Structures are given as C-alpha cells and as structure tokens.
Amino acid sequence: MPNRLVSPDRLRAAFAGLAAVILATLQACSTVPDDAPAETTARGNPHRGDPQRIATGEAAYAQSCARCHGEDASKPGPAADLRLIGRYCGRLDDARLKQRCMLDADAFFLKSVEEGKVRLDIRHMPAWKGQLSIDQVWSIQAYVESRRK
Numbered sequence: 001m002p003n004r005l006v007s008p009d010r011l012r013a014a015f016a017g018l019a020a021v022i023l024a025t026l027q028a029c030s031t032v033p034d035d036a037p038a039e040t041t042a043r044g045n046p047h048r049g050d051p052q053r054i055a056t057g058e059a060a061y062a063q064s065c066a067r068c069h070g071e072d073a074s075k076p077g078p079a080a081d082l083r084l085i086g087r088y089c090g091r092l093d094d095a096r097l098k099q100r101c102m103l104d105a106d107a108f109f110l111k112s113v114e115e116g117k118v119r120l121d122i123r124h125m126p127a128w129k130g131q132l133s134i135d136q137v138w139s140i141q142a143y144v145e146s147r148r149k
Helices: 008-028 038-043 051-064 087-091 095-115 134-146
Strands: 117-119 122-125
Touching (some): 095 134
Antiparallel strands (some): 117 122
C-alpha cells in the first residue's frame, strides 16, 4: 500500500497557492468602512506597539470592552476573544501578504467597534461610533494585541 502522507514540499506549495488566493480575496473584498479616514487603508493602526497608546488603550478597554470581552483582554468573557483578530497575520512570511492581512484586520476591528454586531436582528455588541474616537479604537486594538500570548 503506498504512503498517503503528503510531503513537506507539496504542503508548502499548496500553502503558497492558498496564500495567493487569500491575498487576491483580501484585495478584492476589503472590509474598510466607506467613511473611514484614508489613513485606515493606507497604513492601518498607527498606534500598534506604542507603549503610551497601549496604556491609553488599556484604560479605554477596561471602561468600554472588559465587561463583555474579559478583564485585561487575557481571559475571554462571554463575547469573542479580541486577541484572535489578526493573529494569523504574524505567521505569514510574504511581507506584502502580511501587510495586507494586517490592514484587513485593522479595518475589521474598526468597523466592528464602530458599527457593533447584529446577527439575526439581535444586537450582540453596541455600536461605539460617536462614543469612542478612532484614536481610542486604535489604542484599544494596540492594547489587545499586546495581550497576545
């Protein structure tokens, strides 16, 4: 009986093909809100990795997000674990694909916070547009990303 295991070279080739399809899909189907500032699509979260913004984001997270998404963004609450948004992007080797992945994750985060979440006519998350500035949203995202394992 022949060995049915796939060789590492074939897995890498398949993954590269899949990555190309994902990149093309991300480019065609961006989740950037129509009214988002141009810098959202141009460079994504400007506060990523900034210690001062992470501290600001921690305070804003505690006030606006922790009740549903978990204290300190380290233990998921009843809502989604925000640390998972964009986590996969860090694993990508292709710099262009990685950048596009991060931009898409940033746009998804911003849109989710601003518009909230409604599924089957049930509001699962309130819309924070007008209550949190884009600057605060980026700071919250920077804080959440800093809490990843």
